[in-house]
Amino acid sequence: MTKFKSRRRKLKEYMLPEGKTAAAFVRSLSKIPGIRRVSSNKYDCTLYDSFDGRAYGDGVLLAWIDGEGGGVLQSMSAKDTVLLWEQSMAKPPPGFGWTLDQPDRLRWLEKCMGLRALLPTIRLSMNRQSFRWTDDEDKTRAMVHVESIAILSDGDRVPGGVRVVVEPVRGYQRSVQKLEERISHEAGARLDKQGLYGRLMEQCSVEFARRTSKLDVPLDPDLQARDAIVEVLTFLADVMEVNEEGVKSAWDTEFLHDFRVAIRRTRSLLGQLKKQFPLDEIQPFRDEFAWLGQATGPLRDIDVYLMEIPGFEEMLPSDFRGYLQPVNDLLLRQQKVEHRKLRTVLQGKRYRSLMARWREYLQRPLPETEPGLEKDLSVVAVAKKRILSSYKRVLKEGWAIDDQSPAEDLHEMRKSCKKLRYLIECFQSLFPADQIKVNIREMKQLQQNLGEFQDLDVQIDGLIGFAEELDINDGTTPLTLLAMGAVLGNLEHRKREVRTEFKSRFASFSSDENRMRFNELFKK
Amino acid sequence: MKVIACYNIKGGVGKTAAAVNLSYLAAKEGASTLVWDLDPQGAASFYFRIKPKVQMGGTGLLRRKRALEKVIKGTDYPGLDLIPADFSYRNLDLILEGFSKPQNRLRKLLKPIAKEYDYVFFDCAPSISLVSENVFTAADIVLVPTIPTTLSLRTLDQLVTFIAKRGYGNFQLVPFFSMVDRRKNIHRLITTHRPMGLGKFIDPVIPYASVVEKMGTQRTPLEVYARSSPAAVAFRSLWDELKTRL
Numbered sequence: 001m002t003k004f005k006s007r008r009r010k011l012k013e014y015m016l017p018e019g020k021t022a023a024a025f026v027r028s029l030s031k032i033p034g035i036r037r038v039s040s041n042k043y044d045c046t047l048y049d050s051f052d053g054r055a056y057g058d059g060v061l062l063a064w065i066d067g068e069g070g071g072v073l074q075s076m077s078a079k080d081t082v083l084l085w086e087q088s089m090a091k092p093p094p095g096f097g098w099t100l101d102q103p104d105r106l107r108w109l110e111k112c113m114g115l116r117a118l119l120p121t122i123r124l125s126m127n128r129q130s131f132r133w134t135d136d137e138d139k140t141r142a143m144v145h146v147e148s149i150a151i152l153s154d155g156d157r158v159p160g161g162v163r164v165v166v167e168p169v170r171g172y173q174r175s176v177q178k179l180e181e182r183i184s185h186e187a188g189a190r191l192d193k194q195g196l197y198g199r200l201m202e203q204c205s206v207e208f209a210r211r212t213s214k215l216d217v218p219l220d221p222d223l224q225a226r227d228a229i230v231e232v233l234t235f236l237a238d239v240m241e242v243n244e245e246g247v248k249s250a251w252d253t254e255f256l257h258d259f260r261v262a263i264r265r266t267r268s269l270l271g272q273l274k275k276q277f278p279l280d281e282i283q284p285f286r287d288e289f290a291w292l293g294q295a296t297g298p299l300r301d302i303d304v305y306l307m308e309i310p311g312f313e314e315m316l317p318s319d320f321r322g323y324l325q326p327v328n329d330l331l332l333r334q335q336k337v338e339h340r341k342l343r344t345v346l347q348g349k350r351y352r353s354l355m356a357r358w359r360e361y362l363q364r365p366l367p368e369t370e371p372g373l374e375k376d377l378s379v380v381a382v383a384k385k386r387i388l389s390s391y392k393r394v395l396k397e398g399w400a401i402d403d404q405s406p407a408e409d410l411h412e413m414r415k416s417c418k419k420l421r422y423l424i425e426c427f428q429s430l431f432p433a434d435q436i437k438v439n440i441r442e443m444k445q446l447q448q449n450l451g452e453f454q455d456l457d458v459q460i461d462g463l464i465g466f467a468e469e470l471d472i473n474d475g476t477t478p479l480t481l482l483a484m485g486a487v488l489g490n491l492e493h494r495k496r497e498v499r500t501e502f503k504s505r506f507a508s509f510s511s512d513e514n515r516m517r518f519n520e521l522f523k524k
Numbered sequence: 525m526k527v528i529a530c531y532n533i534k535g536g537v538g539k540t541a542a543a544v545n546l547s548y549l550a551a552k553e554g555a556s557t558l559v560w561d562l563d564p565q566g567a568a569s570f571y572f573r574i575k576p577k578v579q580m581g582g583t584g585l586l587r588r589k590r591a592l593e594k595v596i597k598g599t600d601y602p603g604l605d606l607i608p609a610d611f612s613y614r615n616l617d618l619i620l621e622g623f624s625k626p627q628n629r630l631r632k633l634l635k636p637i638a639k640e641y642d643y644v645f646f647d648c649a650p651s652i653s654l655v656s657e658n659v660f661t662a663a664d665i666v667l668v669p670t671i672p673t674t675l676s677l678r679t680l681d682q683l684v685t686f687i688a689k690r691g692y693g694n695f696q697l698v699p700f701f702s703m704v705d706r707r708k709n710i711h712r713l714i715t716t717h718r719p720m721g722l723g724k725f726i727d728p729v730i731p732y733a734s735v736v737e738k739m740g741t742q743r744t745p746l747e748v749y750a751r752s753s754p755a756a757v758a759f760r761s762l763w764d765e766l767k768t769r770l
Contacts, residue, residue: 004553004554004555004556004603004642005555005556005639005640005641005642006556007556007603007640088554137573137574137575138573138743139572139573139574139600140600169597169598169599169600170596170597170598170605171595171596171597171598171605172597172598
């Protein structure tokens with residue numbers, strides 16, 4: 001593929017005042033000497049981004065312009081109207097399955113999107129008339145496009161005004177200024193510094209922020225613990241509902257990931273804050289969320305295995321790469337089956353009823369008095385108490401682990417760490433951000449070790465399971481099994497390394513300095 | 525960034541037609557392309573309807589840092605820009621003599637824009653001079669349009685000797701036959717029995733055609749108004765051949 005250099009172009013956008021039609025503007029434009037209409041056409045434009053607006057967050061807009069036999073993907077700056085690059089393509093972005101012809105663009109996109117797919121965010125239909133503005137040599141100094149905009153939404157066409165785009169030809173900016181003055185003064189067009197795409201995406205940014213699964217709910221320290229926890233639980237219910245459609249449609253794997261994390265956090269909070277809610281009321285929810293967590297598990301496991309296959313391939317000598325294809329194919333088949341099952345669950349009565357009852361419960365005022373409940377405690381007091389107690393438990397479990405301890409002990413400790421992490425994240429807004437960051441960083445390092453140990457265990461079990469499932473008559477050769485064996489060997493080796501690393505990670509986590517920091521921050 | 529210089533000691537051999545048509549083809553493929561009209565006659569600028577005038581003149585262009593970026597003009601074709609000619613270019617030799625390493629000046633000037641362009645085409649003035657030596661230092665390919673006549677071959681021979689004597693060996697010398705009139709015996713004879721020792725002539729042959737001359741009235745590349753003409757087809761083959769050498 002030929003790789004050519006990008007050409008940035010600064011465009012100027014103007015919006016006509018409300019009520020002024022494209023036809024009226026074109027009439028006044030046509031009076032300017034050197035202006036000549038060159039074309040008139042309709043085109044559709046779709047702004048793409050990830051579900052949580054990662055490209056926009058990175059200051060970039062991605063617009064797909066439909067054309068004959070394909071279209072053009074344009075990348076524009078989100079804060080001004082600079083066209084960063086454009087590329088003709090046969091198809092609009094179907095998630096990840098498309099290519100950019102320059103490695104630096106592709107690197108940026110991959111880094112920016114991570115595991116998220118590009119999804120259509122805003123659809124526009126444009127009615128465009130294009131004009132050339134030439135000098136006395138009939139040389140183009142600028143192109144002027146007059147576009148009537150319609151925003152397409154749920155089958156409706158919402159009028160979006162008329163924009164005028166001035167595209168100065170390089171080296172003619174000074175003379176084009178005169179043209180722009182006439183456009184803004186005589187025709188009354190208003191300079192739109194942000195540009196149409198930027199403005200529309202800015203409107204979506206509130207929605208993007210709402211779609212984050214990052215647990216950072218700003219809590220009022222004066223709130224009673226129960227009320228604060230209800231706020232967090234409501235946020236988590238929102239995360240579940242926001243991601244539900246993406247899980248059902250399988251747009252990308254992150255929808256299910258975020259959906260599951262919200263379930264786990266909900267369960268964890270309900271499990272640890274028993275004194276804030278009547279047990280008989282929340283126990284049915286704990287059971288139902290446990291069921292939902294289990295229902296989402298098999299598909300997530302397959303998603304993770306599929307993500308790991310390229311890493312497994314890397315472990316193999318180059319001659320063996322490719323022999324894991326039957327495993328990949330098996331996983332893809334299973335992924336379809338499990339996705340169908342999960343979709344049925346999410347469309348089913350049990351799930352609908354759970355979410356409806358849960359929402360209703362979160363909105364319901366809690367009983368004033370309830371024996372055994374710590375109703376009047378402030379959120380700060382409960383947060384400190386729960387975090388410290390959870391922290392002590394992690395330390396206790398960690399100190400009890402030695403070289404002879406069974407793997408189960410590390411898995412148990414991993415779960416305790418998760419619970420502690422959820423608590424810290426849940427209440428992080430109540431503590432100084434810089435101090436909480438240090439504590440979270442320390443936690444992350446320990447969790448990374450425990451998480452990898454658990455992942456390796458699961459991968460080893462998974463590979464053994466797949467080996468049993470692979471159909472030898474369906475293209476699987478002994479070489480596939482040999483390759484899987486080689487991967488298993490690597491995983492076992494790494495598992496031993498990770499197990500050894502645990503000691504130093506935990507030593508750092510449980511150091512005097514770190515313990516003092518924890519105690520200081522969360523002491524009563 | 526690759527630099528292709530359309531060059532010949534002789535004038536009227538089709539240098540400008542080659543620079544304009546080949547640069548257009550490069551840009552049409554999506555390459556970011558620049559033509560530098562080094563000929564004070566300004567024919568390439570004329571073909572692109574751009575006034576042959578550089579505000580800072582030849583002196584300013586050669587002396588100022590990052591001067592090229594300030595004088596580049598966009599053509600009417602996406603991805604294709606031009607540094608216009610200026611009448612002061614007739615004195616470029618004299619201006620260049622004022623620099624300590626005069627033969628490297630053009631190459632140095634191109635450095636700041638190397639990130640921006642995939643191809644730069646020089647449309648050179650006919651002569652052999654300090655400007656020519658600058659061209660030899662900056663170019664990856666020196667493309668020599670040659671009319672198949674005895675005198676043209678003689679000047680090509682002079683060029684080959686000059687390059688060898690001065691030791692300019694960092695570029696490919698690529699002669700090709702231009703303005704070939706099949707009705708003329710000498711043209712037929714020379715194009716079929718290609719001369720030895722004058723660099724390897726590449727296959728595509730640009731025919732003598734009135735449609736090429738019409739570029740002067742159309743003021744656009746051939747591809748725009750006579751895409752299916754034999755001359756346009758020949759320029760496409762020439763460009764395809766050149767790409768294999770870059």
